[in-house]
Amino acid sequence: LSLLVGALTGLFGIGGGFIAIPILVLFYNVSPSKAAGTSLFIITINTLTGFFAHYRHWDEVSWEIPILIALVAVLISRLSAKRSTSMSPQSLKRAFAYTVFAIAAFTFIETWLF
Numbered sequence: 864l865s866l867l868v869g870a871l872t873g874l875f876g877i878g879g880g881f882i883a884i885p886i887l888v889l890f891y892n893v894s895p896s897k898a899a900g901t902s903l904f905i906i907t908i909n910t911l912t913g914f915f916a917h918y919r920h921w922d923e924v925s926w927e928i929p930i931l932i933a934l935v936a937v938l939i940s941r942l943s944a945k946r947s948t949s950m951s952p953q954s955l956k957r958a959f960a961y962t963v964f965a966i967a968a969f970t971f972i973e974t975w976l977f
Contacts, residue, residue, distance in 0.1 A: 872909055879905050881963050888956065895955040896947060 868886075872879040880902035887898035947955060 884959060895952050895959065
C-alpha cells in the first residue's frame with residue numbers, strides 16, 4: 864500500500880489521500896476517521912519534504928497567500944473535526960465519496976474545457 868501510494872503521489876504530485884483512504888477503509892477495515900488521519904499524516908510528510916527542499920526559492924513566494932490558505936485550512940479542519948464526531952461512519956464515507964467526485968469533476972472541467 865505504501866509503495867503504491869508513494870509512487871502515485873510522487874508521479875502525479877498529489878497528496879495521495881484519494882488513494883489511501885478508500886484502500887484503508889474498503890480493504891483493511893480501518894475506520895474512515897483513522898484513514899483520514901493516516902492520509903493527512905502522509906500528505907504532511909510529503910508537503911514538508913517539498914517545502915524544505917525548495918528553500919532557495921522562498922524569496923519568490925508571496926507569503927500572504929500560503930498563510931491565508933493555512934489559516935483557512937486550520938479553521939475548516941477544526942470545524943470538520945467537531946462535526947465528524949456526530950456523524951456515522953457511513954455518512955462520512957458518503958461525504959468523502961461526494962468530495963472526491965466533485966474534485967475529479969472540477970479537475971476534468973478545468974483540464975479539458977479551459
